Amino acid sequence: MVAIRAQKKIWMDGKLVPWDEARVHVLTHGLHYGYTIFEGIRCHRTDRGPAIFRLDEHLDRFLNSAKIYRMRLPFDRSALHQACTDLVRANDVDEAYLRPVAFSGYGEMGLDPTKCPVQVAVALWPWGAYLGSEGVEKGVRATISSWVRNDARSLPPQAKCAANYANSALAKMEATAAGYEEAILLNSEGKVAEGPGENIFRVRDRVLSTPPASSGILRGITRDSVIQLAHEQGIAFQRTDFTREELFTADELFYSGTAAGITPIREVDGRPIGDGKHPLTRELQGLYEAVIRGRDPRHASWLTYTN
Ligand code: PPE
Helix, strand or coil, X not given: CCCXXXXXXXXXXXXXXXXXXXXXXXXXXXXXXXXXXXXXXXEECCCCCCEEECHHHHHHHHHHHXXXXXXXXXXXXXXXXXXXXXXXXHHCCCCEEEEEEEEECCCCCCCCHHHCCEEEEEEEECCCCCCCHHHHHHCEEEEECCCCCCCXXXXXXXXXXCCHHHHHHHHHHHHHHCCCCEEEEECCCXXXXXXXXXXXXXXXXXXXXXXXXXXXXXCCHHHHHHHHHHHHHCCXXXXXXXXXXXXXXXXXXXXXXXXXXXXEEEEECCEECCCCXXXXXXXXXXXXXXXXXXXXXXXXXXXXXXX
């Protein structure tokens, strides 16, 4: 993990403000009760300037998170779209991670967030490979968490709510304290769900699979991109639940996510995965890279150029 490097501007409640002025009060409601939704979006350098990857899909998910949580956003999707593109230009960056966030603001305490004003901000900063550039190349060592993924009956995993990330943080800290790079969380039925901040894919006998949305996961936009790319390559694919032991017996495993990109998993709880070569993972990494860099005309519509 790399420390945040201060940038020029943050979009906050409708205007671009200097980085150091994007502040909130310590009694901000969302800080106490987790009533905060967010997104993570990447903008990449391309030959035609900075391009935001699948901005519309990320905004859709943001609006759906708000809907699930009865959060009334004071900005509509076109204002948020504009905020993201303005922000990239205002900061004069070509490679960045964008973080839209909305939360119950300062005003009331107590458990009914609807009494508080909703604040919305978008910040960006340069963020390198989430699980390290070595992880992207050589793969990471993962462990199955003793923490169960938050159940959809308690906290809806398809809403990207800050509260879900308390569960993620427990799993992440447990994994790193035990000397692993990342965790894999099972759901309350003991089926594989996802990583603390990534979806998971498995390859066995050239068949790619990933747990369905009903397994209690965030429906990743990288996950969706991987599925579409695999389909175009004629790679056999299925959405299916799988169990802990099917992780150990996989030929390949990888994480997918905006922050993580496509990161191979080379070991789970001391069992090496496959022969360590991960050929299909490598193929998908290459295809994904071409798309985000604007080199795949089939997916030009996934990019929003900011210049
Ligand atoms: N599951 C979870 C729980 C998750 O947080 C993410 C993204 C994904 C799956 C993959 O979704 P997508 O990015 O749309 O492919 N995690 C974000 C937060 C990371 C963080 O530490 O903050 C991310 O990758 O931006």
